[in-house]
Amino acid sequence: MIIHLRSSVNSQEASQLADSIKAFYIVSDGKNVLITGSGLKEVPDLIADKVDEFWVFPNDIQLASRKYLGKTREVNIGNVTIGGDSKNTLLIGGPCSVESEDQIRNSAELLVGLGLTTLRGGCYKPRTSPYSFQGLGLEGLKLLSKMRDEFGLNVITEARDATHIQEIIEYTDVIQVGAKAMYDQGILRACAKTNKPVLIKRGFGTTLQEFVQAAEFVMSGGNENVILCERGLRTFETGTRFTLDLCGVAWMQEYTNLPVILDPSHAMGYAYGVPSLARACVAMGIDGLLIEAHPDPSVAKSDASQQLNHEQFRQLLNSLRPVAESVGYKMV
Ligand code: PEP
Numbered sequence: 001m002i003i004h005l006r007s008s009v010n011s012q013e014a015s016q017l018a019d020s021i022k023a024f025y026i027v028s029d030g031k032n033v034l035i036t037g038s039g040l041k042e043v044p045d046l047i048a049d050k051v052d053e054f055w056v057f058p059n060d061i062q063l064a065s066r067k068y069l070g071k072t073r074e075v076n077i078g079n080v081t082i083g084g085d086s087k088n089t090l091l092i093g094g095p096c097s098v099e100s101e102d103q104i105r106n107s108a109e110l111l112v113g114l115g116l117t118t119l120r121g122g123c124y125k126p127r128t129s130p131y132s133f134q135g136l137g138l139e140g141l142k143l144l145s146k147m148r149d150e151f152g153l154n155v156i157t158e159a160r161d162a163t164h165i166q167e168i169i170e171y172t173d174v175i176q177v178g179a180k181a182m183y184d185q186g187i188l189r190a191c192a193k194t195n196k197p198v199l200i201k202r203g204f205g206t207t208l209q210e211f212v213q214a215a216e217f218v219m220s221g222g223n224e225n226v227i228l229c230e231r232g233l234r235t236f237e238t239g240t241r242f243t244l245d246l247c248g249v250a251w252m253q254e255y256t257n258l259p260v261i262l263d264p265s266h267a268m269g270y271a272y273g274v275p276s277l278a279r280a281c282v283a284m285g286i287d288g289l290l291i292e293a294h295p296d297p298s299v300a301k302s303d304a305s306q307q308l309n310h311e312q313f314r315q316l317l318n319s320l321r322p323v324a325e326s327v328g329y330k331m332v
């Protein structure tokens with residue numbers, strides 16, 4: 001249950017009321033809000049005269065539920081807005097991993113040249129093998145931050161561990177929680193304590209309900225700036241890396257109030273399929289797209305087979321603009 005307290009209740013009292021009914025307490029849009037488990041069907045007598053409005057839910061999708069907030073939440077990434085009334089489809093580009101200053105500057109120049117705003121590059125890579133390139137760590141974060149300063153770009157990188165969160169906040173604008181990390185409650189709880197946007201990628205064996213509940217961990221902890229990212233599921237198919245769940249995207253748009261970003265690069269696993277998949281994604285009227293691109297994919301230290309080269313990325317953006325327009329969105 002979500003409970004909006006009357007405006008006459010101050011924050012100290014709100015926090016005491018939360019304790020008295022074992023609820024979460026957050027301040028949302030200037031309102032004191034309590035959240036209890038979905039088992040609760042009626043407002044507890046203890047707080048009945050303090051309640052302004054309340055919502056009952058059939059399960060623990062609450063703050064993220066469309067039933068609670070009948071529209072997509074607005075999330076600001078630097079000076080760019082997604083969700084809300086923006087009708088923006090944010091194209092997030094950049095290499096899988098930050099590898100060197102030359103490489104990431106080349107990527108930054110590509111984006112700026114195309115009028116784009118948001119650069120992504122991994123610094124702590126969650127690799128399947130311990131012998132693969134693990135990312136540049138703090139050195140990579142500093143390079144991203146340098147690009148942010150030099151080019152005025154917003155930058156995104158992934159936290160592999162809760163201990164990375166503080167430095168990621170210091171150097172970047174959005175915290176990415178990867179498909180493997182999204183079950184890590186240490187990371188989710190640490191993200192909840194920041195006010196940075198958190199882009200959560202769906203695990204490849206994660207149900208939609210579990211996915212949104214990961215978002216609820218961050219939101220109920222006080223950070224409602226959450227973005228969902230669909231990046232493909234593991235199925236019986238081995239011809240492609242994963243299977244992009246567009247049905248799941250329709251479900252998220254129907255039942256949640258969170259902006260949805262799609263990642264066809266990791267889903268497909270091969271560059272040849274990325275442009276057409278990206279167009280299919282944008283045709284769904286989505287809040288963003290995450291595309292991996294590398295100055296020279298053949299020498300990429302991670303995910304080489306799926307990264308577009310810069311010419312392919314340019315062409316892709318041109319082909320996406322009319323698709324976005326046809327569904328009332330704008331590529332930004
Ligand atoms: C990535 O975004 O580079 C990545 C590792 O993706 P995922 O967590 O979706 O596998």
Ligand code: MN
Binds near residue numbers: 096292
């Ligand atoms: Mn990658």
